[in-house]
Amino acid sequence: NPTSASSKTYIDPHTYEDPTKAVKDFARELDPNLIVIEAVIGGGEFGDVCRGKLRKVNGRDVTVAIKTLKQGATEKTRLDFLSEASIMGQFDDDNVIYLEGVVTKHHPIMIVTEYMENGSLDTFLRLNEGKAKLDVVQLTRMLRGIGSGMKYLSDMKYVHRDLAARNILVNKDLICKVADFGLSREVDGDTYTTRGGKIPVRWTAIEAIDYRKFTSNSDVWSYGVLCWEMISFGERPFWNWSNQDVIKAIKKGYRLPPPMGCPDALYKLMLDCWKDDYLDRPKFEQIVGILSNLIQTPNKLLLLAKQTFVFIINPDQPNFAQITSIDEWLHSLQLDHYIKQFKSYGYMNLSQICHFT
Numbered sequence: 001n002p003t004s005a006s007s008k009t010y011i012d013p014h015t016y017e018d019p020t021k022a023v024k025d026f027a028r029e030l031d032p033n034l035i036v037i038e039a040v041i042g043g044g045e046f047g048d049v050c051r052g053k054l055r056k057v058n059g060r061d062v063t064v065a066i067k068t069l070k071q072g073a074t075e076k077t078r079l080d081f082l083s084e085a086s087i088m089g090q091f092d093d094d095n096v097i098y099l100e101g102v103v104t105k106h107h108p109i110m111i112v113t114e115y116m117e118n119g120s121l122d123t124f125l126r127l128n129e130g131k132a133k134l135d136v137v138q139l140t141r142m143l144r145g146i147g148s149g150m151k152y153l154s155d156m157k158y159v160h161r162d163l164a165a166r167n168i169l170v171n172k173d174l175i176c177k178v179a180d181f182g183l184s185r186e187v188d189g190d191t192y193t194t195r196g197g198k199i200p201v202r203w204t205a206i207e208a209i210d211y212r213k214f215t216s217n218s219d220v221w222s223y224g225v226l227c228w229e230m231i232s233f234g235e236r237p238f239w240n241w242s243n244q245d246v247i248k249a250i251k252k253g254y255r256l257p258p259p260m261g262c263p264d265a266l267y268k269l270m271l272d273c274w275k276d277d278y279l280d281r282p283k284f285e286q287i288v289g290i291l292s293n294l295i296q297t298p299n300k301l302l303l304l305a306k307q308t309f310v311f312i313i314n315p316d317q318p319n320f321a322q323i324t325s326i327d328e329w330l331h332s333l334q335l336d337h338y339i340k341q342f343k344s345y346g347y348m349n350l351s352q353i354c355h356f357t
């Protein structure tokens, strides 16, 4: 219908008596003779991740990614492995990874998708921090793409539950696509099963942590953390804090600080995604609108968020009394890399920023 892009609703493979029927319904069975594996590019929970070629019906070969299921897997492992295909096969959006098909009638069992040359977003960001190709407008374009993919999924009534930079894939044109659709997953180092498994705490909304209320509104919270990862070039949210410290801080109202050089408009969007009341958070449709507007008027991205610094100043430090300039003070803390930032805010001497407790 003209109003919503997809009036289709996602069907949970678990609701099938015979889950193998879910795979048949949503994933095309491929002839393994049409597939050539060229290289192993990674390892997953179930087996190798490979790059290869798939011969399409028009006779052309396309580069694909292939997940293979290791030999000797149990029936349950096989069904868990293939559940990703029966979920992915229901989606058709430019910002959701595309399923070419599966091989289930021959060994090794495979899932074949489009090839995403730049791999997972978190690794890509860490490898490319500070590179010209990843200026703040490009990062905003990537965030808009992910928001668009998430709008499509939320319109399909699909709740992701593990939205994070590690679960986004990037292709050669820097297009970002939502990936990692599984009923049981590797998550943030812990294994995670939808039936009450471990939760990726630092990405998860407070109501989902407290009483497992996972909705598209809690996916919006995770999206806000993903925005923080993007502008931080793959920094770990809450650094090395323990999960318990993260939960305590969030419950006290603490939120992640703006990443270095973060546009104020983007930090405001992050804070909106982290509202305690999930009804106060923006919907993905609104998020895409906000980001599209910022991309069309990049000047709005020039105003940077106010950085707040809390440094423990030790007045007993021997030469502390003599230090008056910002340069000397930051140098004494081995924080010279902040000098430029403090000066950009017009701070020249300590009296302007010191609040002695």
Ligand SMILES: Cc1ccc(-c2c(C)sc(NC(=O)CCCC(=O)O)c2C(N)=O)cc1C
Pocket (backbone or CB within 6 Å): 041, 042, 044, 049, 065, 066, 067, 084, 097, 111, 112, 113, 114, 115, 116, 117, 118, 119, 120, 169, 179, 180
């Ligand atoms: C079903 C599915 C889901 C995701 C993938 C997939 C990965 C898990 S990783 C990767 N691509 C890369 O890592 C490219 C990096 C190449 C390199 O480092 O040389 C993909 C993917 N789709 O491209 C694969 C499948 C089958």
